[in-house]
Amino acid sequence: MRNLSHRRHLAKTITWRIVGTIDTILLSWLISGNPFTGLKIGFSEVLTKMILYYFHERIWFNIGIPDSRKRHIIKTVTWRIVGTLDTILLSWLISGNPIIGLKIGMAEVVTKMALYYFHERAWYKINFGLPKRTQTEKWKKT
Structure with missing residues:
Protein backbone atom coordinates (compact mmCIF):
# COMPACT_ATOMS: atom_id res chain seq x y z
CA MET A 1 0.00 0.00 0.00
CA ARG A 2 2.79 2.43 0.85
CA ASN A 3 4.36 1.88 -2.56
CA LEU A 4 0.99 2.65 -4.19
CA SER A 5 0.72 5.95 -2.31
CA HIS A 6 4.11 7.01 -3.67
CA ARG A 7 2.88 6.34 -7.22
CA ARG A 8 -0.26 8.34 -6.52
CA HIS A 9 1.72 11.28 -5.18
CA LEU A 10 4.06 11.20 -8.16
CA ALA A 11 1.10 11.14 -10.56
CA LYS A 12 -0.58 14.03 -8.72
CA THR A 13 2.72 15.92 -8.76
CA ILE A 14 3.02 15.57 -12.54
CA THR A 15 -0.60 16.48 -13.33
CA TRP A 16 -0.52 19.47 -11.02
CA ARG A 17 2.78 20.67 -12.45
CA ILE A 18 1.34 20.63 -15.98
CA VAL A 19 -1.63 22.76 -14.89
CA GLY A 20 0.53 25.02 -12.71
CA THR A 21 3.21 25.58 -15.35
CA ILE A 22 0.70 26.62 -17.99
CA ASP A 23 -0.86 29.07 -15.53
CA THR A 24 2.56 30.48 -14.53
CA ILE A 25 3.68 30.94 -18.13
CA LEU A 26 0.50 32.80 -19.06
CA LEU A 27 0.49 35.03 -15.96
CA VAL A 46 9.03 22.79 -13.00
CA LEU A 47 11.78 21.24 -10.89
CA LEU A 52 8.11 21.02 -3.09
CA TYR A 53 4.76 19.52 -4.13
CA TYR A 54 5.91 15.95 -3.60
CA PHE A 55 7.01 16.71 -0.03
CA HIS A 56 3.78 18.64 0.59
CA GLU A 57 1.83 15.53 -0.52
CA ARG A 58 3.90 13.24 1.70
CA ILE A 59 3.33 15.49 4.74
CA TRP A 60 -0.41 15.69 4.12
CA PHE A 61 -0.61 11.93 3.61
CA ASN A 62 0.55 11.50 7.22
CA ILE A 63 -1.65 14.21 8.77
CA SER A 68 -13.26 16.27 3.42
CA ARG A 69 -13.81 19.60 1.75
CA LYS A 70 -12.30 21.25 4.85
CA ARG A 71 -9.09 19.21 4.44
CA HIS A 72 -8.90 20.12 0.76
CA ILE A 73 -9.32 23.81 1.52
CA ILE A 74 -6.62 23.77 4.25
CA LYS A 75 -4.32 21.78 1.99
CA THR A 76 -4.96 24.27 -0.82
CA VAL A 77 -3.98 27.20 1.42
CA THR A 78 -0.77 25.55 2.71
CA TRP A 79 0.32 24.61 -0.79
CA ARG A 80 -0.43 28.10 -2.11
CA ILE A 81 1.78 29.67 0.57
CA VAL A 82 4.71 27.42 -0.41
CA GLY A 83 4.05 27.82 -4.14
CA THR A 84 3.64 31.60 -4.02
CA LEU A 85 6.90 32.11 -2.14
CA ASP A 86 8.71 29.96 -4.72
CA THR A 87 7.11 31.88 -7.62
CA ILE A 88 7.93 35.30 -6.17
CA LEU A 89 11.55 34.38 -5.63
CA LEU A 90 12.05 32.79 -9.06
CA SER A 91 10.15 35.57 -10.87
CA TRP A 92 12.26 38.21 -9.15
CA LEU A 93 15.51 36.40 -9.97
CA ILE A 94 14.59 35.83 -13.62
CA SER A 95 13.00 39.22 -14.35
CA GLY A 96 15.45 41.15 -12.18
CA ASN A 97 12.50 43.12 -10.83
CA PRO A 98 11.04 42.41 -7.37
CA ILE A 99 7.78 44.18 -8.29
CA ILE A 100 7.22 41.82 -11.22
CA GLY A 101 7.94 38.91 -8.87
CA LEU A 102 5.35 40.18 -6.38
CA LYS A 103 2.74 40.84 -9.08
CA ILE A 104 3.11 37.36 -10.55
CA GLY A 105 3.01 35.79 -7.10
CA MET A 106 -0.10 37.71 -6.07
CA ALA A 107 -1.92 36.94 -9.34
CA GLU A 108 -1.14 33.26 -8.80
CA VAL A 109 -2.71 33.32 -5.35
CA VAL A 110 -6.10 33.69 -7.01
CA THR A 111 -5.69 31.49 -10.09
CA LYS A 112 -3.72 28.69 -8.48
CA MET A 113 -5.95 28.32 -5.43
CA ALA A 114 -8.97 27.76 -7.64
CA LEU A 115 -7.08 25.42 -9.97
CA TYR A 116 -5.54 23.48 -7.06
CA TYR A 117 -8.86 23.02 -5.28
CA PHE A 118 -10.42 21.48 -8.40
CA HIS A 119 -7.30 19.35 -8.95
CA GLU A 120 -7.62 18.01 -5.39
CA ARG A 121 -11.33 17.31 -5.82
CA ALA A 122 -10.68 15.45 -9.09
CA TRP A 123 -7.92 13.32 -7.52
CA TYR A 124 -10.15 12.56 -4.55
CA PRO A 131 -6.93 0.70 -1.81
CA LYS A 132 -10.14 0.32 -3.80
CA ARG A 133 -13.08 2.20 -2.37
CA THR A 134 -16.69 1.32 -3.04
CA GLN A 135 -18.78 3.88 -4.90
CA THR A 136 -20.58 4.71 -1.64
CA GLU A 137 -17.31 5.41 0.22
CA LYS A 138 -15.90 7.30 -2.73
CA TRP A 139 -18.78 9.74 -3.06
CA LYS A 140 -20.26 10.02 0.43
CA LYS A 141 -17.89 12.81 1.56
CA THR A 142 -18.11 14.89 -1.62
Missing part, protein backbone atom coordinates in the same frame (compact mmCIF):
# COMPACT_ATOMS: atom_id res chain seq x y z
CA SER A 28 4.22 35.77 -16.24
CA TRP A 29 3.86 36.68 -19.89
CA LEU A 30 0.86 38.95 -19.23
CA ILE A 31 2.49 40.70 -16.25
CA SER A 32 6.02 41.04 -17.64
CA GLY A 33 4.85 41.76 -21.18
CA ASN A 34 7.49 39.35 -22.48
CA PRO A 35 6.61 35.83 -23.64
CA PHE A 36 10.21 34.65 -23.13
CA THR A 37 10.18 35.83 -19.53
CA GLY A 38 6.94 33.91 -19.07
CA LEU A 39 8.52 30.76 -20.51
CA LYS A 40 11.69 31.13 -18.41
CA ILE A 41 9.73 31.59 -15.19
CA GLY A 42 7.28 28.79 -15.98
CA PHE A 43 9.93 26.26 -16.90
CA SER A 44 12.26 27.20 -14.05
CA GLU A 45 9.48 26.29 -11.63
CA THR A 48 11.40 23.36 -7.75
CA LYS A 49 7.63 23.01 -7.66
CA MET A 50 7.66 19.25 -8.29
CA ILE A 51 10.05 18.71 -5.41
CA GLY A 64 -4.66 12.84 10.61
CA ILE A 65 -7.29 15.17 9.13
CA PRO A 66 -9.94 13.00 7.42
CA ASP A 67 -10.70 13.53 3.74
CA LYS A 125 -12.48 10.77 -6.96
CA ILE A 126 -9.68 8.69 -8.50
CA ASN A 127 -8.61 5.42 -6.87
CA PHE A 128 -5.13 5.31 -8.44
CA GLY A 129 -2.60 4.46 -5.73
CA LEU A 130 -5.21 3.81 -3.05
